[in-house]
Amino acid sequence: MSALLQMQSISKTFPGVKALDNVSIDVAPGEIHAICGENGAGKSTLMKVLSGVYPIGSYDGQITYDGEVVNFRDIRDSEAKGIIIIHQELALIPLLTIAENIFLGNERARGGVIDWPETFRQTEALLAKVGLREAPGTIVGKLGVGKQQLVEIAKALSRNVRLLILDEPTAALSESDSQALLDLLLELKGQGVTSIIISHKLNEVRRVADRVTVIRDGATISTLDAKGLTEDKIVRDMVGRDMAHRYPERERRAGEVVFELRNWNVWHPEQRERQMIRDVSLTVRAGEVVGIAGLMGAGRTELAMSVFGRSYGRNISGQAFVRGQEVDVSTVDRAIKAGLAYVTEDRKTLGLILEQTIRRNTILANLDGVSRRGVVDESRETEVAEKYRSALRIRTPSVFQKVMNLSGGNQQKVVLAKWLFTAPDVLVLDEPTRGIDVGAKYEIYNIINDLSREGRAVVMISSEMPELLGMCDRIYVMNQGGFVGELTAEEASQEAIMSLIVRE
Amino acid sequence: MERTESAPRTGLGEYVARHIREYGLLFALIAIMAFFQIVTGGVLLRPVNITNLFLQNSYIIIMALGMLLVIVSGHIDLSVGSVMGFIGALAAVMIVQMGMPVWQAMVVCIITGMAIGAVQGYFVAYWKIPSFIVTLAGMLVFRGLSLWLLAGQSVGPFPQNFQQLSTGFIADPFGFDRPNGLALAVGVLSVLLILWIGLRARARNLRYGMEDEPFALFLIRNGIIAAALLFVTWKLAWFRGLPNVLLSMVVLTVIYVFLTERTTIGRRVYATGGNAKAAKLSGIRTERLTFLVFVNMGLLAALAGLVFAARLNTATPRAGFAVELDVIAAVFIGGASMSGGVGKIVGAVVGAFIMGVMNNGMSIMGIGIDYQQVIKGLVLLAAVFFDVYNKNREG
Numbered sequence: 033m034s035a036l037l038q039m040q041s042i043s044k045t046f047p048g049v050k051a052l053d054n055v056s057i058d059v060a061p062g063e064i065h066a067i068c069g070e071n072g073a074g075k076s077t078l079m080k081v082l083s084g085v086y087p088i089g090s091y092d093g094q095i096t097y098d099g100e101v102v103n104f105r106d107i108r109d110s111e112a113k114g115i116i117i118i119h120q121e122l123a124l125i126p127l128l129t130i131a132e133n134i135f136l137g138n139e140r141a142r143g144g145v146i147d148w149p150e151t152f153r154q155t156e157a158l159l160a161k162v163g164l165r166e167a168p169g170t171i172v173g174k175l176g177v178g179k180q181q182l183v184e185i186a187k188a189l190s191r192n193v194r195l196l197i198l199d200e201p202t203a204a205l206s207e208s209d210s211q212a213l214l215d216l217l218l219e220l221k222g223q224g225v226t227s228i229i230i231s232h233k234l235n236e237v238r239r240v241a242d243r244v245t246v247i248r249d250g251a252t253i254s255t256l257d258a259k260g261l262t263e264d265k266i267v268r269d270m271v272g273r274d275m276a277h278r279y280p281e282r283e284r285r286a287g288e289v290v291f292e293l294r295n296w297n298v299w300h301p302e303q304r305e306r307q308m309i310r311d312v313s314l315t316v317r318a319g320e321v322v323g324i325a326g327l328m329g330a331g332r333t334e335l336a337m338s339v340f341g342r343s344y345g346r347n348i349s350g351q352a353f354v355r356g357q358e359v360d361v362s363t364v365d366r367a368i369k370a371g372l373a374y375v376t377e378d379r380k381t382l383g384l385i386l387e388q389t390i391r392r393n394t395i396l397a398n399l400d401g402v403s404r405r406g407v408v409d410e411s412r413e414t415e416v417a418e419k420y421r422s423a424l425r426i427r428t429p430s431v432f433q434k435v436m437n438l439s440g441g442n443q444q445k446v447v448l449a450k451w452l453f454t455a456p457d458v459l460v461l462d463e464p465t466r467g468i469d470v471g472a473k474y475e476i477y478n479i480i481n482d483l484s485r486e487g488r489a490v491v492m493i494s495s496e497m498p499e500l501l502g503m504c505d506r507i508y509v510m511n512q513g514g515f516v517g518e519l520t521a522e523e524a525s526q527e528a529i530m531s532l533i534v535r536e
Numbered sequence: 537m538e539r540t541e542s543a544p545r546t547g548l549g550e551y552v553a554r555h556i557r558e559y560g561l562l563f564a565l566i567a568i569m570a571f572f573q574i575v576t577g578g579v580l581l582r583p584v585n586i587t588n589l590f591l592q593n594s595y596i597i598i599m600a601l602g603m604l605l606v607i608v609s610g611h612i613d614l615s616v617g618s619v620m621g622f623i624g625a626l627a628a629v630m631i632v633q634m635g636m637p638v639w640q641a642m643v644v645c646i647i648t649g650m651a652i653g654a655v656q657g658y659f660v661a662y663w664k665i666p667s668f669i670v671t672l673a674g675m676l677v678f679r680g681l682s683l684w685l686l687a688g689q690s691v692g693p694f695p696q697n698f699q700q701l702s703t704g705f706i707a708d709p710f711g712f713d714r715p716n717g718l719a720l721a722v723g724v725l726s727v728l729l730i731l732w733i734g735l736r737a738r739a740r741n742l743r744y745g746m747e748d749e750p751f752a753l754f755l756i757r758n759g760i761i762a763a764a765l766l767f768v769t770w771k772l773a774w775f776r777g778l779p780n781v782l783l784s785m786v787v788l789t790v791i792y793v794f795l796t797e798r799t800t801i802g803r804r805v806y807a808t809g810g811n812a813k814a815a816k817l818s819g820i821r822t823e824r825l826t827f828l829v830f831v832n833m834g835l836l837a838a839l840a841g842l843v844f845a846a847r848l849n850t851a852t853p854r855a856g857f858a859v860e861l862d863v864i865a866a867v868f869i870g871g872a873s874m875s876g877g878v879g880k881i882v883g884a885v886v887g888a889f890i891m892g893v894m895n896n897g898m899s900i901m902g903i904g905i906d907y908q909q910v911i912k913g914l915v916l917l918a919a920v921f922f923d924v925y926n927k928n929r930e931g
Contacts, residue, residue: 343817365819374817382817385810387877396807397818399800406799414744430744450818 034099036061036226037195042081042093051077052091053250059195064217064227066241066258068234068266070497074250075230079197083117084110097195114194118184120203126173131155133172134187158186162216178209185216196220197228202236203329214240232327234263234534246270263534264527271497271526279502280474282481284521286505287318289356290489291372291458296350298338298513308334308345310514316458316489321480323504324493325529331513332493333377336460340374341367354457368397371457375447375464377493379440383447386436390428391417393435393446398454420449424479441472448479459483460491465499477503497526509533548750555749556926557871561886562760564919568890572897579900580893583775586768591702591847593892594781595620595840597885599863600870601792602836604884607867608796609829610809610876611660611667614860615674616837619652621856622678623841628691628851631698638698646838652678653834654827661826675860683853692850702847704780715770716777723769727762734758781843788836792881805829810877865912866891869919890915 035058044052052074059065069075081091084104095102097113104110107117124133131151140151155168164182172180181201188196198217202210210233217227217240231237237244238258245255246269253269291314298309308331316322324332337344339352341364352361352370359370367374376382384393394417395402402413417431424445428438435446444464451459461480465473480503484490494500500507507524509517509532517532552559572580579585599616606613623645630641656674660667693699710717738754749757772778796802807815808822816822845851870887872879891912898908 340817341819363821364817365821368819376814376817381811382813385807385814385877387810388806392803392807396803396815396820399803403800406801408798408800408803410798411740411744418744 035059035096036098037082038094038096039078039082040094040096042078042091042095044077044081044086044091051250052081054093055247055250055252057245057252057255059226059228060242061226062221062224063242064221064229064240066237066244067228067230067247068232068237068244068270069247070270070495073247073270075247076199077250078247079117079199079228079230082110083107083115083197111191114192115197116188116191116193116195117197118181118188118199118201120200122177122180122184124172124180124183124187127171129169129171130159130166130175130183130186131168133183134158134190136187138191154190155186158189161189162186163212176209177204178206178213181205181209181213182216185220193225195226195228197230199230200232201229202231202233210236232534234266237266238263263531267527267530267534271530278474278498280477280481282321282484282503284320284505285485286320287487289315290318290354291316291491292353292356293339294351294353296335296339296352297348298334298345299347301344301346304346308513309338310512312350312510312513312515314491314508314515316491318487318489319484320505321484321490321492321503323500323507324491324510325497325500325507325533326495326510327533328495330510330533332510333462334513335510336374336462336491336493339367340364340372340460368454368456372460373397373451373454373456373458374460375451375462377462377466379443379447383450384435384443387434389432390421390426390435390438390446391431394420394431394449394453397450401453416453417449420452424449424452425475439468439472441468441475444468444472444476445479448476452483456488458489458491460493462493463495464492465494465496473499497529500524500529501526548753551750551753557923558883559757560922561869561871561883561890562757565886565890565893566760566764568893568897572893572900576897576900580897581767581771583771583773585896585900586771587775587779589889589892589896590779590782590785592896593888594702594785594847595844596859596862596866596892597785597888598788598836598840598843599833599859600866600884600888601788601881602833603863603867604792604870604872604879604881605796605805605829606667606833607864607872607874608809608876608879609805609826610812611826611829612864613656613667613671613830613833614864615652615656615671615678616833616840616863617856617859617861618675618678618682619649619834619837619856620841620844620859621851621854622652622682622685623649623838624845624851624855625682625685625691625853627698627842627845628694629685631694632691638695642842645842646835649834649836649838649841650831651834653831653837656834657827657830660830661823667830679857682851682855686851686853688853690850690852692848694846694849699846699849700780702779702781702843705776706778706780706783708777715773717773719769719773719777722778723766723773726769727765730761730765731758781847784843789881789885796881801825801828806877808876862891862912863888865916869916871923873923887919 037059039055039057042052042055055074055078067075080086082095084107087105088103102113125136134155135151140147140154152168159166159168162182162185164179164186166175166179172183175183201213205213214236217229221227229241238261241258243255244258244261244266246253246266248270293312293314296309296312297307300306300308312335326332334344338348339361342348342362343364352359354371361367361370361372380386385396391413395413399408402409402416414431420426421428421431426442426445426449428442435443438446465476480490492500492504501524505521507519507529508515509519509529511533519528569580599620603613603616626648627641627645630636630644631638656670659665659670706718708716708718804815804820804825807820808825812822841856844855848855866888867879867884869890870879870883872884894912894915895908898911
C-alpha cells in the first residue's frame with residue numbers, strides 16, 4: 033500500500049531554536065495516524081508545515097502527497113488538495129450561524145448572491161453526516177465545545193476533505209463528547225477519510241489509531257503499529273532523554289511552611305457552570321522549590337492567577353496562608369503586601385511595559401520603595417535598577433534601554449528583578465524559561481536556586497518536565513483543574529508524571 | 537541581533553537623527569513661527585500679537601495637559617469642548633443672572649467639572665465602556681445642557697474681577713511702565729532657572745551613564761529656548777506685561793510636568809497606558825487611576841471654561857464647539873501615541889502652540905476658515921505620519 037502522505041526529512045528552524053530536525057512520517061490511505069509527544073516536541077510545527085502555514089522555502093525537506101511532490105505556499109493550497117486541519121482553538125466565528133460558518137469563504141452563491149436554500153440544504157446533509165442534531169441557523173456561540181468541534185468537522189467535509197488533521201480534538205471535551213467524536217472518526221475512516229490525530233490521551237490513541245508516531249525534541253523517535261502497543265512504551269518514547277548537566281546542583285533544605293493554600297476552587301470567568309480549579313491544596317516550605325506539572329489546559333496558570341489577586345476566574349473560594357497567618361489576596365496589591373509575587377507566563381503581554389526602560393520596569397511593582405510622599409527619587413530608582421542588573425546579569429549597555437530591545441532571556445530577568453524588588457516570601461514562576469535559549473535558562477535556574485537558598489518559597493509551573501525534575505524538591509501533578517498526585521524528587525520521573533496524567 | 541549591545545557613544549548628527557522627534561517638534565514650531573513672521577510682514581511677533589497668542593490659546597493648552605494624561609492612559613475624551621462650554625454657561629448663569637460672588641461661582645464650577653469627569657470616568661474605568669462612546673455621549677449631553685442653561689442666548693457681560701482671570705495683567709512691582717520690569721525680570725530669571733535645572737540634571741544623568749546628548753547640542757537646544765524666552769518676555773514687556781493667564785498656564789505646565797515625570801501617580805499612568813494588564817499584575821489599581829485621570833480632565837476642562845468665558849466676556853451656546861478636536865490634535869502633534877503609554881506634557885504644550893500659531897498666522901493673512909481647517913488637518917496627519925515613519929525606520 034503506497035502512502036497517501038510522506039513527509040521526508042523535514043527540518044524547520046526558528047531564530048535560535050531548531051523546532052524540527054529531520055522529521056519523517058508517512059500516512060497510509062484510510063488510516064488513522066496518531067502523533068504523540070510532549071508540549072513543545074514539534075507536533076504542531078510539523079502540522080503547520082504540512083498545511084502550508086509555514087510556506088515552501090521556510091523549511092527543509094520534501095512533502096509527497098497522493099504520489100506527487102507538493103509545494104504549499106499557504107493554507108489555501110493545502111485545502112485545495114483536501115488537507116484540512118482543525119486546530120485546538122476552534123476557528124469558528126461565534127456570532128455566525130452553523131451554516132454561515134460551514135460555508136465561510138466557500139459560499140454557495142450565484143453571481144455573488146448567496147443561495148440560502150441551497151446552503152441550508154447542504155448544511156443539513158453535512159450535520160447529519162457528523163451526527164449533530166442542530167438547525168443550520170443556530171448561532172455557533174450557543175453550542176458547547178463538543179458540538180462546535182462537530183461543526184468544524186462538517187466544515188472540513190464540505191471542502192471534500194481527504195486528509196483530516198485534528199490537533200488535540202478531545203482536550204476540551206467531556207467524556208461522552210470525546211467518545212462521540214472518536215466514533216465519528218472511525219465512521220469517517222470507513223468512508224475513506226484519512227486522519228492524523230494529535231493527542232496526549234493515550235487510551236484514546238489506542239482506541240482509534242492504526243499507527244502511532246512519537247516525536248520528541250523535534251525528531252521522530254518511532255512509528256509503531258497501534259496493535260499491541262502499550263501506553264508504557266509510548267510514554268517512554270515521549271519522555272526519554274538525557275538530563276545530565278542541564279541543571280545546576282542544588283542543596284535541598286526545606287524549612288518551615290511559608291505558603292499554604294487550602295481547598296482552592298475557581299470557576300470560569302464567563303462559562304459560569306465550568307469549574308476550572310477543583311479543591312486544590314498545597315504547601316511550600318522556606319527554601320523549597322515546588323513544581324506544578326501538567327499539560328496545557330490543566331489549569332496551572334489559572335490557579336496561580338486566581339491566587340494572585342483574583343486575576344482570573346470568579347466565585348473563588350479557599351484560604352491562603354503565609355507563615356501560618358491567613359492572608360487577604362483579593363487584589364494584586366494586597367497579594368504583594370502579603371508577600372506573594374507572580375512571574376507571569378507571558379512576559380510580553382503580562383509582565384513588561386515594552387515601551388519603557390529597564391529602570392522603570394524594575395521598580396514598577398514597588399514604586400513606593402523608591403519614592404517619598406509620592407515623589408519618585410530617580411537616583412534611588414537608578415541605583416535599584418543597577419543593583420538588579422548586576423545581580424541578575426542583565427546584559428544591556430544601560431538600564432535606560434527600552435525592554436523591547438532586549439533578548440527573551442534578558443527580558444525575563446527584568447521581570448524577575450521587578451518581583452525581587454518587592455522582597456517576596458513566595459515566588460510563583462509560571463513558565464520561567466519559555467522561549468529563551470539554553471544558556472539563559474541555566475542562568476535563570478541559578479537565580480532560582482539563589483532565591484531558595486535565601487529561604488524564599490518558590491513555586492515553579494512548567495510544561496517542560498525535565499526542567500521540573502531538574503529543579504524541584506517536590507512536584508504536584510495537575511490535570512483538569514485538580515491535583516492528581518504529589519511526588520517527591522526521589523519518586524518523580526517523567527514516566528511517573530505522565531502516567532498520573534494519562535491515567536484519567 | 538542584540539541592538540542593546542552597541543555602545544551609546546554617538547556623534548552630533550547621529551544623535552539628532554535618533555531623537556528626531558523631540559528636536560523635530562521644537563524646530564517645527566520655530567520654522568512655523570518664522571514662516572508666518574515673514575508672510576505676515578512681522579505682525580506675528582508684535583508685542584500685542586504675542587500677548588494675543590497666549591490669550592487665544594490658553595484654554596487649549598490648559599485642556600491639553602489633561603488630555604495628554606487621558607491619551608497616555610490609553611483613552612480619549614471627546615467631551616472636553618462641550619464641558620468647557622457648559623462650565624462657561626454655568627458661570628454666566630450664576631454670576632451674571634444670579635449675582636453669585638465670583639469666587640464662590642468659580643469653586644462651584646470647578647467642582648462641577650470634576651463631578652462630570654468623575655461620572656464619565658466611572659463608566660470608562662469600572663464598566664469598561666470605551667471612552668470614545670462615553671465621552672461622545674458626554675459631548676452631546678453637555679452641548680445640550682449648555683443650550684438649555686443659556687436658553688439659547690448669549691449671557692454677559694461678566695463683572696470686572698472675573699474678566700481679570702483671562703484679560704488681566706500682573707501689576708509691575710518695579711513701577712516702570714514700558715518696558716515692564718516684572719516681565720523682563722521673569723524672563724531673565726526663568727532662563728537662569730532652566731539652565732541651572734538642565735545642567736544639574738545633565739550632571740546627574742552623566743553620572744549614571746544615561747545621558748548621551750552631546751554638549752554642543754545641549755547648548756544649542758538651551759540657547760534656542762533661552763533666546764525664545766527672552767525674546768517673548770521682552771516683547772511682552774513692551775505691551776502690557778505678563779498676562780494673568782500666562783502665569784496660570786506656566787504654573788499648571790510645571791505642575792503637570794512634575795506630576796507626569798516625577799511622581800508615582802505619573803509613573804502608574806504611563807504604565808497603565810503602556811500595558812494595562814502588566815500594570816494590573818504589578819499591583820497598580822488601574823481602574824482607580826483611569827477614574828482619577830478623567831476627574832482631572834474634568835477639572836481642567838472647567839478651568840478652561842472659566843478662562844474662555846472670561847476672555848470673551850460672555851457665555852455663548854456655541855462656546856467650545858469642536859474645541860476637543862484642537863485639543864486632541866495638539867496632543868498627537870506633540871508626539872503622544874493613540875495606543876497609550878507614550879507622550880509628554882511639554883510635547884502637548886508645544887503641539888498646542890503649533891496649532892495656535894497656525895490659527896493666528898493664517899487669520900492675520902486673511903486665509904479663510906475653510907482653508908485653515910484643511911491645513912490644520914494636513915499638519916496633524918503629517919506630524920503623526922512623521923512619528924510612524926520614524927518608528928518603522930527604527931524597528
